[in-house]
Structure formats: C-alpha cells, structure tokens
Amino acid sequence: MIILVHTAFHGENVAANLGQPEYSYYFVLREFRPILEKLGIVIEITDPKREVDVIYRNCVSQGVPCIFLSFMPPNKAPIGLACPTVPVFAWEYGHLPDEGFSGKPRNDWRRVLAQLGAAITHSSFTVETVRQALNDTFPIIAAPAPLWDRLTATKHPAAPPGMRSLRLRVDGMVIDSRITDLSEYSKARELACEPEPLPLPPERREGVSELELDGIIYTAVFNPGDGRKNWVDMISAFCVAFAHNADATLLLKLSHHDISEVVPKMLECMYKGGNFVCRILIVHGYLRQDDYERMVDATTYAVNTSHGEGQCLPLMEYMSGGKPAISPRHTAMLDYIDDTCAFVVDSFLEPGTWPHDMRQAFRTLREHVQVDSLIRAYRASYYVARHEPETYQAMAKAAVESLRAYCSYAVVGPRLAEFLQAVISRDQQQARSLSKL
C-alpha cells in the first residue's frame, strides 16, 4: 500500500510557526509515521494538487493500492482529487463547523467531509460529534497519535514522588517565581505600559543553564498562544492551593516561538496570586532528548486545565510515562482520564467559538474547569504524593494502562489498518464499477 501524507509544516519550518493554526499537525504526523510505515510505503507530499493524483494514477496502473492522508483541518483538506483523500484532523468542540462563514464554502466541514466520504480523528467525542452533524454511519474512526510505545520504551523506573532532586540542562529561558520581583507585573504597571507588553524580568536566565527540581512537581507543557489552554486558572488555583507549601512546584514548559507578550501576563497572574511560598517555573527553550526525559521523570503530576482537547499530546506522553494527571474529563480526555489515573477536575459548559472563525461568533460550547475543584485536586494530589505512596504508585500504573488502551500500536494499529483498507476497497469497487461502464 502507498500512503501519501501531507501537512502544512515540516521539520525545518515548524519551529518558526509554532503559533500558527496548524502547527500541531506536524507533531501528530510525526507520531503517526512509524505506524503508517508498518502498514505501507509512506510518501510525504509537499504540493497535494500537483503530486497526489500523479502518484495515484501510477499506482492504479500498477495495481498498487494508494491512499492520501491529509493531516489538516477539513477546511484545508484538498477536495476533488481522484485519489481517495482522508483528512486526519483534531477537533475539541461539541458542534462541528456547519456554516460556510466568511464566504468560504469549505468552512462548512459537513460538506467537505460528505464530499471526501471518510475521515480520521483522535477521540470518541469527535467521532460522535461528526456523526451527529452528518449521519450515524459516516465512516470515521478515532485514531489517537500512537505514542504510548515510544514513552514506555524509554521509561525509567519511577522513584517515589517527593524524594527526588533532579538537575535539568536547559538551553533557553528560565523564569523562577522565587527570584523574580513579581511586583513589577502589577495590573497598574501593565496598564501604564500599554500598548507595549511589560518587559521580561531581568532575573530570568537565558542560554544554557541548570535547573534544579525537587519536591512535588506539577508539569504542564503547552503553547501559551493557544487560547484553549486556560493557563490563567491553572496558575491562579495553584497559588491559592499551595500558598503555604514551599515544596510544591508548577513547571510550565512553553512551546511557542514568541513569548514576549504572554509571559508578562503569566507573571501578572502570579503577582495577583498574592504571597505564595510555592514555586512557579516558566521554561521556554530547547531540551535535549535526555533532558526532556529527565523532566518527565522529575514530574510528579501532569496538569491540564484546557477548554477542550483534540487529544493533548503532552498529557498523553506524561501519562504513558507513568505520571498521574490533574485534568478535567471532557472532550478527548473522556477516552483516557478517570479517577483511577487522575484527580478529575469538574468542568461546565460555556459559550465558545470555532477557533478559525474570524467573526468569533458563538457557535459552539466549550468546557471551563471549576476553579474550586481544581484547587481541591491540587491539594488532594499533593497529599497523595506526600503521604500515600501506594495510592500514587497505583495511579501511575493505571495511567500507563489507560494510555495503553488509548494510544498504543497494538490498539491503534489494527483499527487504522482496517479503516484504510475499507476506504481503499471502496475506491477499488468504485473504479471497477466505473470501468464496466
């Protein structure tokens, strides 16, 4: 089988485009590649309109099955190709875009999907959403990025939480709430500085440095330019929950190329948090693979407070690596978060907008974590890490198992293979019925 794949960004330009709408599709494709290579020959396409059908016709003439996977949202998937085209897309809202807004018919995803005839997404939640918008039998599967095997393969034996003191080598920026004068980031100062953002703190470290981590470490890896991540509640609730706990650390590992606007806002959020003795670290920069693994290793809990997730690669990585989570249970997390592997944070629905809708009209609902529940989850998890090592170990084990059932090769591989085969068979049947004519 020939599997053609395409996404907007590639290894060379993705770092410079981390804030762009489709940057994360690069990382998703990177996770899928090994499993696709087990199913067929993978060819990366740079210009679908020109390349896909040429290869497809060659394949047809040679009798070789061929399929095109577009790792892009449906409004960006090529339509009208002869080659069977399957969009692989992430979605995290309860209402599929069903309007051709901004005068662009493809913004009505129902029409794109109906035309393409099949799709792959990453969660049961979105499979359900798509079927509600189209029909109950629309061919779509949930295939999360199969990253479990990679994480468990490199996993170090977990040390008991709170007993570790680890040093990471960071090449980039580190801001430590302990040594930063947060009063420089008051609302008053921010207003005085407008429209410019406040400058980054002089106490920050740049370049190569060592970061020492100890105590109970809560880690969140996210792109702060992505409004869904809701770091405001994450930080505020942490300041409240651990105002008096010096051995609790929130480690925010940022993946965004331009953080000059968002980091001052995060510091303002910390200043608002008042006199807390816990520690908050912002790390923005490159970690070598072994240092990234040490960061996972140093982590006690992975944290997520988002409004919705298509799958959430970092949370999946940490949990696959045996870290229990603090997380709401909604959207994609419905597939792998429960009380056995996470401190589940309550959430409720509120008005939301489709992220690519320039009007930002209220057309869907999104989730919002309940801050009180988040504070309680932080405190309960701290207690478990400090005083109940058996509970912690059981949750760590449950996290690994839950993610195995969600995103291991053994689970995703056969589902994906069967689905691609079905799409190809349908295409071949169609071709045969056409050739009879």
Next chain:
Amino acid sequence: MRILTYCDVEDGGITHRLGTPEYSYYFVLASFHDALGMFADVQRIALPSDADAIWRECVERNEECVLLSFAPPNKTTLGLQCPTIPVFAWEYPNLPLASDEESWLDDPRHDWGMVLLKCKAAITLSTHTVQAVRNSLGGAYPIEAIPTPLWGKFAAQRQRGVLPPDRSGADICLKTCLVDSTLLGLSADTLVTDHPDDGTTVDAERDALMPLLPAADPDSWLAALNDLPAHAKVVDMGSRVGSPPIDAGWDVPPLFDVRTRLSGVVYTAVLTPSDGRKNWEDIITAFGWAFRNVADATLVLKLGGPDRLKHHHQMLMLLSKLSPMKCRIVAMHGYLDEADYGQLIGASTYYVNASLCEGLCMPLMEFLCCGVPAIAPNHTAMADYVSRDFAFLVDSAPNLPTVWPHGDHQVYKTSRHQIDWHSLMLAYRQSYLVAKTDTAAYVTMSEKAMTAMQDYCSTGRVAMQLQQFLEAQLRKIRARMDRVNEMALVS
C-alpha cells in the same frame, strides 16, 4: 428609644448617585425607617457628628439613644459618644485588612475587624456576612443578619393576585431609553475582530463538487411544548399612549414614553453592568443560546450605573456573536419611576440573577415579593431566601479568587462564586417549559415565593428582629457605662 440614622446620601440627591455603591445604602436606610418606627423614635441626621448632641440630650432625660450608620465599616465614623452600630452589606467570605492594599494604609478603618470591635455590635443583611464576621472576630461577636424589609412596599402590586405565566396580554408603556434587539439588524457576519484569517481557500470549481446540505436541525428540547395558555391583563400603564421603540444602532435611544409588548415568557434582570459581580454577560449569553429558536422568549435588562454607551456597545457585541436568534432582548437604560417599575414587575414571568456574590440583592427580593419566581444561584446572601420551591437554582462553586471591590484591584484577597453557565442555560429552558406547559406549577411557585418573602422580610418581622437585637445591645452598653461610672466613683 431614639434611633438616629445616617447615610452618606442626602434625601434629594439620590437620583444623581444611582449605580454608585452609596445608593444601595440609601435604599436600605429608607426601607428600614418604617420598621424602626414601629418601636422607636427615628431621626435621620445629616452628619454623624450631629449624633453626640442628641445623644447627650437623651442621656439627660434617661432615654436610650443609638446611631445606626448605614455605611461600610471603612466609612463608619468612630469616636462618637453616641453608641454607633454599623449597618452594612457584604458579599465576600472574609473581611478586609488595612494592610491588604497600599491605598488603604492611611485609614485604619480599612481594618474592618477593628472597626466592628470598636463599635461593639453590628447589623448586616445576610447570614453569609454574619459568618464572615464571626470567622474573623469569633462566634461571640454580636452581629445579626436582618434583611431590608421590602415586603410591605409591594402590597398594592400584589392586589392583582397571582398571575399566570404568559405575559403577552398587554403592552407596557415606560419612560426609558429602550434598546430593542429586534430593531438592531444583528448579524454575526458583520463582526470585525482582530482574529486572523486562517487562509482557507475558495475555489469555485472545486467547491461546487461538495454536496449541498440543509442547515442543521434546531434543538429538539422544545418538543414537549403544548398549546399556549390564555393571556392575562397584567400591567397598569394608566392613560399613557407612548410610541414604539426606535432603532438604536451605536447610540442609546433618547428618553421617551416607549410603548411595547413583551411577548411570551419574559425574563427580567435589574442590574448595574459596571458591577462585575452581577455577571450580566452570562445572563445574556445563556438566554441567547437557550432561546436561539424561540420567538416568544424575552429578556429585559433594566440597567443602571455609569458608562451607558460602553455597556450598550458591549451588549451589541455579545448579541451579534449570538445572532441569528429568534428570541428578543430589551435593554432599558436608566432610572424607572415607581409606577413604571411596577409595570415591569407585572410584565415579568421570571426574575434572573447570575451573580458571583451578593450582599442581599434587593431587586430579586422585590420581584419575589410580587410573586415573580426566579432563576438564581443560592450562594452568599441568596442562601437566606432563595429556595427550590420558587426558583430554578443555578449551580455555582465557591473559591474563585478575586480582588477587593473597593481596593487597588492588583492582588487577589478574597473569593466569590463561579457560576455554572450551562446550568443557567438549562434553567432558562426548564423555566420556559414550566411557563408554557404547567400553569399550575407556575402559580404554586408564585404563591410560595410570596409566602416565603412575607416570612423573611415583612416590616413586622424585621421590626421585631431589630427591636430584640438593639435592646439587647443597649442593655449591654448601659451595663458597661454603669460599670465605668462606678469605677469613676470608686477611684
């Protein structure tokens, strides 16, 4: 007993101060006067310093005298000879400390606990505040929760009896600046935001390949609906004729006698948008979302306070983001006189509150007193009087960090409640179905609201509470003074 009352608003000056923090205190004081008059001679004073002279006269003729200061503790005058009892509203779980804010350091009265200890006793409006004070000052501190006695004020309004839920039967005619959503030409497509274009292509030839699909089905939650119940005559607009609402656009329309019909199930909220705890955004968005496909649901927002144009624009933005929607939103800017306020109550099927915290919420009580059931959370002050018997409860959770409302707004010092938007949206729909399909249940809610409010805030009941509390405090004060005098004699 002589009771002196003081509030930082002159009798004639209140219309200029609508929407300011002081104006609520003015209304509380005005409402308390009748109850106080049932057991004492009440005298309003213009300045706190006037109290001492009157107090000395009273002492000479052996009459008890106390000053009720209707103001927050940080605005309470300390050091008077006349015993001073602050009457204040408070909606947070803890008390301010002078050290909380830089701008407070020059006035020790920002330490509310200190003020209350000096005053020896206090009256507040809700049990929630009593708890906040006792958390700071201990369980023995003499403080009583006494609501504003609003029941009696609406006797005339109640003479119509209990009303059925559908209020389509009559026009209202109000002197107000009225914005009508149906005249705004709302469209989400005209929204201009700073959100970037995502680069989706338009290719007419290829786009034409895609099948055409009908618009999505509207929500199915309305399926339960039966025929409409009969209309009823509910408001008295006198002999006024009025003119229909006019198109608002970017400006708030001028003040004139507006005549309009509030159709179907009418939801009303009375609030000041600049007061963030009122959370009017959720009131609007949950309504607009709940009734996107319902033409006979109306939300009336009676808005007060400063920055009228800013809030009008804010509302236009929210309504545009929600549109298209079939339901109607009517905003009334500014003060309504008593008769017009009565018409509005009469035309309302439900009152809506989605506040993050409340010291009391007088409009909610007023509507309940008139038998208008509510949608509301039951946190903070509402816990004292909002019940499932006559309200659709909105879920909420405590501990949402926030700043002091009267401080520097820099650092979180307290918390309020987080409203579950979705439960508010569902409460709109549930209440609509009750109004449309179950008149008996609605009428029962209306009756129960009135029974509960009579018990909670009738003048007689409040007078009794005030008398018992004040007499007990004055006894203690007298005993203290006697002790001081004895000691003076001994030494």
